[in-house]
Amino acid sequence: MYRSYLKIAFRNLLKNKASTLINIGGLAVGMAVAMLIGLWIWDELSYDRYHANYERIAQVMQHQTFNGEVGTQVANPALMGGEIRDKYGSDFKYVLQSSWNGDHTLAYQDKKLLKPGNYFEPEVPEMLSLNMLQGTRDGLKEPYSILLSASVAKAFFGDADPMGKIFKVDNQADVKVTGVYEDLPLNSTFRDMTFILPWKLYLISNPWVEEMEGPWGSNFTQTFAQIANNAEMAAVSAKIKNVKLNKVDKEETRYKPVVFLHPMSQWHLYEEFKNGKNIGGRIQTVWLFGIIGFFVLFLACINFMNLSTARSEKRAKEVGIRKSIGSLRSQLITQFFSESLLVAMFAFVFSIVLVLLMLPFFNEVADKKMSILWSNPLFWTIGIVFSLLTGLIAGTYPAFYLSSFQPLKVLKGTFRVGAWASVPRKVLVVMQFTVSxxxxxxxxxxFRQIEFAKNRPIGYERDGLVYTSLTEPIHTHFDAISHELKSSGAIVAMTGSGSPTTEVWNTNGGFNWEGKDPNLGVDFPNNAVTHDYGKTVGWKIKAGRDFSREFASDTSAFILNEAAVKFIGFTDPIGSVLEWNDQPFRVIGVVEDLLVQSPYQPVRPSLFHLETGQSGLAIIKINPELSPKDALGKIEAVFAKNDPASVFNFKFVDEEYAQKFGDEVRTGKLATFFAILAIFISCLGLFGLASFIAEQRTKEIGVRKVLGATILSVWGLLSKEFVALVLLSCALAIPLSYYYLHAWLQQFEYRTTISWWIFVAAVVGALLITLLTVSYQAIRAAVANPVKSLRSE
Incomplete structure (x- = not known):
């Protein structure tokens, strides 16, 4: 019996090929979108779950009150890990100190590669549950050892055994390979940690760390911890809150440091803090795409239900005949459900094909490496259950409504679908277009918000600007190298800097000025630069002058940005004195605010002073008359001549600046992709309904044409109903979108406005799309020969 149901269902689908194609295609696209978003959400929610101790690992962070506001930072004093171990050891399994993940030159014999890696205390392989392919997790116990990721080991040795080989790190220390671990996945916070060096080696290579006079006042390392098996994260976090406050001197207590544990489970999705409170972060994007996925799937289901119910009304005569020859109502209900379920299952299979086709593009835009979870029972359970539910819901109306028809009325031709039968379809169309x-x-x-931030004045010229790490040999011959590069025509200017122009690597406190509140703790970005910094980056002097070699006193001078002048309250800043750690510095210049950090936030009060030691970076303005490739080739040759042991590595400032918009650009691209698919699904539904209505009114159109109706009037007759529905959708969508988008923009202090023309354009666009979609069927019906349509009736 069930076999015959499926056979009849299959025949009906083949009989109405266009309707079947629209039904299966629209539902499959909706399912595919939901599947893609589901895979993306799964990847986001599984971030860092690669690490077996995921639930018990945390990063030690601190809140501090600077410039009148509570700020949150991940940087800690180098003594933090040891102090927590000594005072609260029973609450922790591991407390590990770490450097920052950064590029280092690894050299083996004649081969040199620049790779990102970390200095870590020796228990890190155990804490992060690294999968050791060679060696053991105890490989960092010796200070002159190194653990390599599988990809780095492959890059150096191919299929040869790397164990025991000797590397030179940054042309300084010789280390022995004591282990190889599996590359960490893209959805791990430590994804770029391609090698690990011992923390002891970091202390040996940087003796100044242990020689610091005030080690608790300087935050420059990271601290990670794994709590004990019998401990609770919140309780342990509360215990350690004063661990730094109890060690700092009286001056530092003004910053009110509060230490806490930030669980690994929140690193990726709950990474944002404001005024000492966690305000979420990426989790909002997860919710956003989850909602979009639900609504796109909802649109597809609306299409499916609309077209299923519309087409089913044409089968009233079939129902009458079936009933008259003895079919039970239960059999008719089963028949209609069989057809609906068959379409839903076909759509599910087709959606998997669509996902396979779209995944490469989706992964590229989303910066992920996702794949269909073939072996995950949850994936198949959700897919099949959803398909069954969709089929059952879509088949409910035809199954229970049509099976209730009285065969006598149907066969005599006295049966008519009620005037209200089309109302549910209209409501669903309105909902569809409201969402779209x-x-x-x-x-x-x-995209307007992204462009608004991109067009914000940044206070310097980033075109043609590159920066590279400044090694000891390059620093020693800095002036000679700069002169040689200028003479070769490769560069316009070159300078030393403690931070790149797109980031803040160093902040300082200990500033005082006349009229300052003695209880106010301040922390300013304070960049150490060389004389040609302003010329190289092209900053704009608003008052006073730039640093100059003609004034020896400039070694005790500051240049302030406009935000610093405003914060301090200087009315006439030039010549004013700022004390830094009790040493007087005179303000010689004010520059326009340089946009260094988030383009969506106000510029921080910042200072610039002359570097008296070795700068960390060289910032270079390449010659605009040369191609970047030629200029960089000349720069690399000169750097290699002066420092043959290091790898020349550079970054374009404009590319680094563009990365600040990375998350928003990805969100915008994905939202555009899903919006286009939503419109496509809605238009498929309109096309199907227009086809049905045109077919339903064939006789009426024929009569109107015989009586003199024009093609335009017939087109208007069939189109106006859909235009009215779309206008109603616009009336609902405009206040709804304004409400939620206005709230979304509030998270940005530097934000665009919601202009009226956006809504007008959306309305016009929706109407044009509707008319284009409906017009094909309307014009096709309008130009049909009325004789044929009336004769067929």
Whole structure:
């Protein structure tokens, strides 16, 4: 019996090929979008779960009150780990100190590669549950050892055994390979840690760390911890809150440091803090795409239900005949459900094909390496259960409504579908376009916000600007190298700097000025630069002058940005005195605010002073008359001549600046992709309904044409109903989108406005899309020969 149901269902699907294609295609696209978003959300929610101790690992962070606001930072004093172990050891399994993940030159014989890695205390392989392919997790016990990731080992040795080989790190220390671990996945915080060096080696290579006079006042390392098996994260976090406050001197207590544990489970999705409180972060994007996925799938289901119910009304005569020859109502219900379920299952299979086709593009945009979870029972359970539910819901109306028809009325031709039968379809169409138009408006606002921030004045010229690490040999011959590069025509200017122009690597406290509140703790970005910094980056002097070699006193001088002048309250800053650690510095210049950190936030009060030691970076302005490739080739040759043991590595400032918009650009691109698919699904539904209505009114159109109706009037007759529905959708979508987008923009202090023309454009666009979609069927019906249509009736 069930076999016959499926056979009849299959025949009906083949009989109405266009309707079947629209039904399966629309539902499959919706399922595919939901599947892609589901895979993306799964990847986001599984971030860092590669590490077996995921639930018990945390990063030690601190809140401090600077410049009148509570700020949160991951940097700690180098003594933090030891102090926590000594005072609260029973609450922890591991407390490990770490450097920052950064590029280092690894050299083996004649081969040199620049790779990112970390200095870590020796228990890190155990804490992070690294999968050791060679060696053991105890490989960092010796200070002159190194653990390599599988990819780095492959890059150096191919298939040869790397164990015991000797590397030179940064042309300084010789270390022995004591282990190889599996590369960490992309959805791990430590994804870029391609090798690990012992923390002891960091202390040996940087003796100044243990020689610091005030080690608790300087935050320059990271601290990670794994709590004990019998401990509770919140309770342990509360215990250690004063661990730094109890060690700092009286001056530092003004910053009110509060130490806490930030669980690994929150690193990726709950990474943002404001005024000492966690305000979420990426989790908001997860919710956003989850909602988008739900609504796109909802649109596809609306199409499916609309077209299923519309087409089923044509089968009233079939129901009458079946009933008259003895079919039970239960059999008719089963028949209609069989057809609906068959379409849903076909759509599910087709959606998997679509996902396979779209995944490469989706992974590229989302910066992920996702794949279908073939072996995950949850994936198949959700897919199959959803398909069954969709089929059952879509088949409910035809199954229970049509099976209730009285065969006598149907066969005599006295049966008519009620006037209210089309109301549910109209309501669903309105809901469809309300969602689609809201998505379109949202996408436009996201890109406007990105462009608004991109067009913000940044206070310097980033075109042609590159920076590279400054090694000891390059620093020793800095002036000679700069002169040689200028003479070769490769560069316009070159300078030393403690931080790149796109980041803050160093901040300082200990500043005082006349009229300052003695209880105010301040922390300013304070960049140490060389004389040609302003010329190289092209900053704009607003008052006073730039640093000059003609003034020896400039070694005790500051240049302030406008935000610093405003914060300090200087009315006439030039010549004013700022004390830094009780040493007087005179303000010689004020520059326009340089946009260094988030383009969505106000510029921080910042200072610049002359570097008296070795700068960390060389910032270079390449000659605009040369191609970047030629200029960089000349620069690399000169650097290699002066420092043959190091790898020349550079970064373009404009590319680094563009990365600040990375998350927002990805969000915008994905939202655009889903909005286009939502409109496509909605248009498929409109096309199907227009086809059904045109077919339903064939006789009426024929009569109108015989009586003199024009093609335009017939087109208007069939189109106006859909136009009215879309206008109603616009009326609902505009206030809805304004409400939510206005709230979304509030998270940015530097934000765009929601202009009226966006809504007008959305309305016009929706109407044009509707008319284009409906017009094909309307014009096709309007130009049909009325004789044929009336004769067929």
């Amino acid at each position: 138009i809201t998505l379109i408006i949202g996408t436009v606002i996201v």
